[in-house]
Ligand code: SF4
C-alpha cells in the first residue's frame with residue numbers, strides 16, 4: 001500500500017496499522033492504550049489523525065492503511081482533537097510529577113507538553129483516589145494517576161493469560177485491581193510498570209530511587225536463567241537501581257523480562273558477598289591476599305600433578321564462555337581429563353542437531369514437555385509457549401511417556417517441539433528415539449545453570465578416560481576446584497558431595513557467597529557477578545549472548561578469568577591469547593552438535609534425585625545455586 005504521512009510518501013504491506021506506518025517515517029503519533037505487542041484497543045483516542053476524504057478524525061492505532069491514503073498527523077483539526085483528549089485525561093490527574101517515579105520518562109508529561117493546551121478550562125475539583133495501593137509483592141498502584149489505558153490489564157490477559165488485573169467500577173470511579181482482590185502475583189508482573197504510560201504502576205524496588213537522567217544505562221544479557229534476555233541495567237551511585245526490557249530484542253526476550261531477571265538484583269550489594277580470599281587453617285578460615293591464594297592453589301596442583309587423574313575441575317555453567325574455555329584449557333594442560341560443568345540434577349545441555357531457536361517455538365503445532373516446567377527454568381521462553389498455544393492453537397502435552405505422547409499427538413502433526421530439562425537421560429533417550437517419527441521435530445533443553453550449554457560447548461565435559469562429577473567425588477581426588485557450583489546443595493544425594501569434599505585434601509571454591517560447598521573448601525576465591533564482567537554466554541537455544549559490565553566489582557573480588565590467569569602465572573603455564581580465546585569461543589559456540597537426547601556420551605543417568613526444584617517466589621529458581629541469590633520481593637515493603 002502506498003500512502004502519504006505528513007507529506008512523506010511510503011510503502012507498507014497490506015494490513016499495516018497507520019500508527020506503525022507512521023513510525024517507519026519517524027512521524028510520532030502519540031499512543032496510550034496501543035502497544036505493538038498488545039495490538040489496538042481503541043480506548044484512549046490520543047492517536048487521532050486526519051485522513052483525507054474522511055469527515056471525522058480517526059484513531060491511527062486501529063486504522064489499517066489503504067492504497068493512496070493521505071494522512072495528516074499535525075493538521076489544525078488533528079491537533080485540536082488530540083489537545084482535547086489530553087485535557088480530558090488530565091482533568092482528574094493529580095499532576096504530582098515532582099514526586100512521581102515516572103517523572104522524566106512519562107508519556108503523559110511528554111504528550112501534555114508536546115500536544116496539550118498548557119492550561120485547562122476545568123474548574124471542578126479533581127477526583128481523589130487512593131495513592132500507594134499495595135497491589136502485591138512487587139507493584140504499587142497510584143489510582144489517581146491511572147489513565148485507564150488498560151495496557152496492564154491486556155498484558156495480563158493477552159501475554160501472560162493470567163487475567164488477574166481488571167478494571168473495576170466504571171466512569172470516573174474506575175480503578176485497576178485484581179479480579180479477586182488477592183495480591184497481584186505471577187512471574188512477569190514487573191512488565192506492567194514499563195507498559196504503564198504514566199506513573200500509576202511502579203516497582204516497589206525502584207520507588208523514589210532516582211530520576212531517569214541520573215541513571216547510567218548499559219545493555220547486557222540477563223544471566224539468571226539459560227534464556228539470556230537482553231536487558232538494560234540502570235545504575236546510580238555505583239548501585240543497580242533497576243533493570244529494564246530491551247524492546248528490540250525480538251530473538252530472545254520478545255521485549256519482556258521475568259520478575260527474576262528484573263528484581264533479583266539485590267544480591268550484588270549484599271554485605272554477605274565474599275570479598276577476600278579465605279584459607280582454612282586448623283579448621284578456621286583466615287583472610288589471605290590473592291598472591292598467597294594463587295601460590296597455595298598452584299602448590300597443591302603441582303604436588304598432585306604427578307598423578308593428573310587426582311586433579312579435577314567442576315563448573316562452567318555460571319561462568320562466561322571465555323572463562324569456561326580457559327578453565328578447561330588450563331586444567332587439560334595439567335594433564336587431567338576430570339572436567340565437568342554438571343554439579344546439580346541436569347546431565348545434558350545441548351539438544352543436538354534438531355535444536356530449535358527460541359522464536360521458532362511460536363510456530364509449533366504441538367509442544368511436548370518432559371521434566372521440569374519451562375515456566376520455572378526459562379520463564380520468558382514460557383511466554384512464547386503461551387503465545388504458541390493461545391494465538392496459534394498449539395497443543396501442550398506432558399511427555400513423560402513416549403508411547404502415550406505419540407498416541408495423544410495423533411496423526412497430522414508436522415511441527416512439534418520437544419522441551420526437556422536434561423535431567424533423566426534414560427527418559428531423554430527414549431523420547432529422542434520414539435519421537436523422531438515427527439517430521440519437523442525441534443528439540444530444546446532448558447538448563448539449570450545459565451551457561452550450561454556454553455560450558456558444554458567449551459569442553460567442560462569429561463572426555464574418554466576422564467571422570468564426571470559423581471566419579472570425581474566418589475574417588476576423592478587430591479585437588480578439586482569448583483567454580484560457581486554448589487554440589488552439596490544441588491547434586492543428587494547419591495553423589496555424597498559433602499562427605500566427598502570433607503575427605504578431599506584440597507578443595508578450591510570460586511563463589512560470590514559462603515555456600516554449603518564453600519564452607520567445606522580449603523581455599524575460597526571471591527568471585528565477581530555477571531553484571532560486573534564482560535564476555536559471552538550461550539542461551540539454551542544456542543544464541544551467543546554478550547555481557548557488558550554495568551557495575552564496578554567489589555574490591556577484593558576477581559572474575560573467574562582473572563583467577564585462572566593468576567593461577568596459570570603461578571604454575572608457569574601459558575594460556576591462549578585473548579584473540580585465540582575469542583576465536584575458539586566463536587568456533588565452538590556455533591558447532592552443530594551431532595548427538596541427541598540421552599546420548600551415551602553424557603554417561604549415567606541419576607534420575608530425578610537431585611535437590612528439589614524451587615519455585616520462583618520461594619527462594620529462587622532451580623538455576624540459582626544459593627538461596628541468597630534469590631527473588632526476595634515478597635519481603636519488600638511499600639515505602640512510606
Ligand atoms: S495502571 Fe497504567 S497501564 Fe494500567 S490502565 Fe492505568 S495507566 Fe494504563
Ligand code: SF4
Pocket residue numbers: 222223224225226227228229253256257258259260261262378379380381
Ligand atoms: S527469562 Fe531468564 S534470562 Fe529472561 S529475564 Fe527471566 S531470568 Fe532473565
Ligand code: FES
Pocket residue numbers: 030031032033034041042043044045046047059060061062
Ligand atoms: S492509542 Fe489509539 S486509541 Fe489509544
